[in-house]
Amino acid sequence: MANGSGSRGRGGAPRRAGGTKPSATKRTAGAKKPAPRARATPERTPAEEPRSFVLGAIPGATPGKWIALWRERMPHVTLELREIPVATQRSALDEVDAALVRLPLDDPDDLHVIRLYEEQPVVVMSADSDLTAAEELDLADLAGEVVIVPADDVVHLTVPDAVPPAFTPPADTADAIATVAAGVGVVIVPMSLARAHRRRDVEYRVLRDGPVSAVALAWPRERTTPDVDTFVGIVRGRTAQSSR
Template sequence: MANGGGSRGRTGRPHRAGGAKPAPSRTKAPKRDRPAPPVREEPRHFVLGAIPGATPGKWIDLWRERMPHVTLTLREITVAEQRSALDEVDAALVRLPVAASDDLHVIPLYEEQPVVVMSADSDLTAADELERADLAGEVVIVPLDDVLRVEIPDAVAPAFAAPADTAEAVATVAAGVGVVIMPMSLARAHQRRDVEYRVLRDGPGSTVALAWLRERTTADVEAFVGVVRGRTARSSR
């Protein structure tokens, strides 16, 4: 007996009008270019000179974070020999003035206040700040490595030879003899329990700068300049 309700295919499924639709063709997505692998930096060294009192710690920390493949070595240099020391380092923190020349790059960074270092028992500690006039009648000690060359009217000249360096001058002051004037960073570097210091309000400041020889300009030097100038890791030079 013939079944009603129309014809069915051999599978028992009804035929679609107009025949079966072909399956849509799948187009392959274009291959994306893979990013090039980062260039591997060869390990190398960067030597930074620094005069006493300079505090490059925060810059060194940033350098090590941004430039882990470049080992930074800190080398202490004296102010008296800072110009000649530039022949042996990549760059240096120096104290101005430094002998200017066409073969030298110099970038001033910050200025330090002058301070008077005195014995903790000195009457001068009663003041929060001092002026040159307050030092009249005081024995003002000038060590051989003095960097400020401050003239104090009516100061008393020491009856002994100038100390060889700032550390010796501070030790003399700690014994209760005289005062010594220096940039604040040096006073902090030579801080002792038996001495104190006060800002010399009308004294000369001392500028710390970054310097390097033009012929020694490299990508690493320019990277360090970016660090001290506060550039971010992604900013252009």
């Protein structure tokens, strides 16, 4: 006969309705939960203050690829490109962080100078000149030609048997090439300047036996800053991960 005291499970423990045992959660309800672990806060690198880097460049220099790499690696440092005349490039080094200059430099002892590349000289002439018939020229081909030497000349070449102009030398290369375009004489410049002053009414030919013009990176020894070191590394082809 059934006992009126109700159903019991094994061992006498009372069963809950539905025949389930008390849950483990219920039995441990009084236990303390473990304290959550504190998360480690990552160290933050302080942001660098915005600043600028001033790069001087003589006419004809083409630092575009280096500037693009600088902006990629140093977005917090604005690069300012400043054109400097060759005639005053030495004194201009006191006003910039570094500069692309033409060699030779006056009083280079207190400067760091890295020779970068050499440019061939070219003869710029009117598009109607007979000299355009040749693919390249020699100094002997310029005998009897009026050779214009502008005030900002960087080639410093005396052409044997050339005819000196009967007018005051132009103030700069741009004016000299404009004169040549009018059909008067020729002018000898590094190739980059001929390209910089390209016109449809002039052409140029390489002067095979003319002097090359060397372009260098220079900066004062006493102002070798981390930014200058970074730019030097870019010019020398170091990657962002390379050590100096």
